[in-house]
Amino acid sequence: MALDKPYADVPGTTVFDADMARKGYHLNQFCMSLMKAANRDRFHADERAYVDEWPMNEDQKQAVLDRDYLRMIELGGNIYFLSKIFASDGKTFVHAAAQMTGMPEDEYKQMMLDGGRSPDGNRYIGEK
Amino acid sequence: MARVTAGVTSSHIPLIGRVIDTGETSTPYWKPVFEGYEFTKAWLASEKPDVIFLVYNDHASAFDMRMIPTFAIGCAERFNPADEGYGPRPVPVIEGAPDLAWHVAQSVIQQDFDLTIINEMDLDHGLTVPLSLMFGQPEAWPCKIIPFAVNVVVYPVPNGRRCYKLGQAIRNAISSFDEDLNVQVWGTGGMSHQIQGKRAGLINKEWDKAFMDRLADSPDELAEIEHVEYIREAGAEGIELVMWLIMRGALGEHARELYRHYHVPASNTAVGHMVLEACD
Numbered sequence: 001m002a003l004d005k006p007y008a009d010v011p012g013t014t015v016f017d018a019d020m021a022r023k024g025y026h027l028n029q030f031c032m033s034l035m036k037a038a039n040r041d042r043f044h045a046d047e048r049a050y051v052d053e054w055p056m057n058e059d060q061k062q063a064v065l066d067r068d069y070l071r072m073i074e075l076g077g078n079i080y081f082l083s084k085i086f087a088s089d090g091k092t093f094v095h096a097a098a099q100m101t102g103m104p105e106d107e108y109k110q111m112m113l114d115g116g117r118s119p120d121g122n123r124y125i126g127e128k
Numbered sequence: 129m130a131r132v133t134a135g136v137t138s139s140h141i142p143l144i145g146r147v148i149d150t151g152e153t154s155t156p157y158w159k160p161v162f163e164g165y166e167f168t169k170a171w172l173a174s175e176k177p178d179v180i181f182l183v184y185n186d187h188a189s190a191f192d193m194r195m196i197p198t199f200a201i202g203c204a205e206r207f208n209p210a211d212e213g214y215g216p217r218p219v220p221v222i223e224g225a226p227d228l229a230w231h232v233a234q235s236v237i238q239q240d241f242d243l244t245i246i247n248e249m250d251l252d253h254g255l256t257v258p259l260s261l262m263f264g265q266p267e268a269w270p271c272k273i274i275p276f277a278v279n280v281v282v283y284p285v286p287n288g289r290r291c292y293k294l295g296q297a298i299r300n301a302i303s304s305f306d307e308d309l310n311v312q313v314w315g316t317g318g319m320s321h322q323i324q325g326k327r328a329g330l331i332n333k334e335w336d337k338a339f340m341d342r343l344a345d346s347p348d349e350l351a352e353i354e355h356v357e358y359i360r361e362a363g364a365e366g367i368e369l370v371m372w373l374i375m376r377g378a379l380g381e382h383a384r385e386l387y388r389h390y391h392v393p394a395s396n397t398a399v400g401h402m403v404l405e406a407c408d
């Protein structure tokens with residue numbers, strides 16, 4: 001029997017559940033490797049060679065090289081693990097979050113200053 | 129005997145740690161966040177807890193996909209701040225309370241909660257940021273800390289009802305420890321925030337406020353909130369609030385709200401902070 005996923009109708013949200021964890025295992029463990037300074041240096045020196053050391057699929061590797069966080073999330077990345085990538089780039093959670101929403105960073109920051117994204121209209125897929 | 133005298137809840141946003149460490153707390157953006165902790169700093173200075181049982185979550189620092197304990201209790205004599213990828217925070221070593229921690233582990237497991245016992249782990253912003261918010265930048269932390277890590281990173285996280293009951297079991301455990309100790313239980317995380325996906329940036333002030341309004345007097349209602357409601361209403365990461373229910377369960381049946389602070393935004397998050405006194 002398939003798992004019950006009552007959260008599947010929440011828009012713009014990927015819950016990091018068992019299926020995603022399975023899918024993203026190697027991507028997430030690659031991210032963890034960046035906790036070590038020596039690995040960060042090797043990664044930044046030759047990103048392609050470094051990701052090739054990991055049994056990720058090509059889509060995952062490409063998403064890492066592109067720093068496409070939304071795509072990495074779709075491919076099983078977990079945001080706290082992915083944070084090791086943007087931290088190693090000297091970037092913040094706000095940077096990554098803004099990128100995932102498709103908003104320029106200053107616009108996203110202003111939205112937060114104005115009280116954040118309202119839940120109204122954002123609770124269910126297809127809600128007006 | 130040891131007594132749980134009070135509970136504190138607080139957000140634990142990583143950027144707050146950075147701002148404290150670099151001394152930028154009085155900028156217009158950050159001032160209102162930190163001012164909201166002044167009451168608690170003074171209150172803690174007079175309360176002088178011996179031990180803080182600190183409920184927090186690890187953010188892929190001590191634990192990664194190799195090992196994901198749902199509930200983990202730190203029983204070591206001391207713990208270091210974690211290097212989260214940009215060097216460890218310049219904060220004091222965290223002194224544990226191993227005798228009490230082992231006692232709680234045995235008692236709580238006998239009350240049907242399967243805790244993982246940890247004797248070696250580094251502690252990330254989930255634990256160190258609340259300490260910095262509440263104690264500032266001392267040479268050494270003024271009390272012993274028992275780190276209690278809850279998995280809220282890999283779904284499914286434990287539900288609110290289970291967390292509330294776990295808090296009650298922790299209260300039983302602490303109250304049966306044979307040493308005269310003033311113990312506080314802190315619950316960290318939240319409030320509404322979402323840091324992934326197209327819906328990132330979600331904040332729900334009304335929902336957060338209602339959650340705070342019910343924490344002292346109607347925790348059994350809060351304990352019934354399903355995962356999906358946290359995700360839908362408080363954002364994917366708002367689910368961290370189940371950790372506040374562990375704190376509340378540990379205060380016993382009656383608790384009184386002494387103080388609250390709520391501010392939007394800090395980075396991507398609604399900052400929520402409360403102080404509750406145990407009244408049983």
Ligand SMILES: [Fe+2]
Pocket residue numbers: 140185187254317318368
């Ligand atoms: Fe957190």
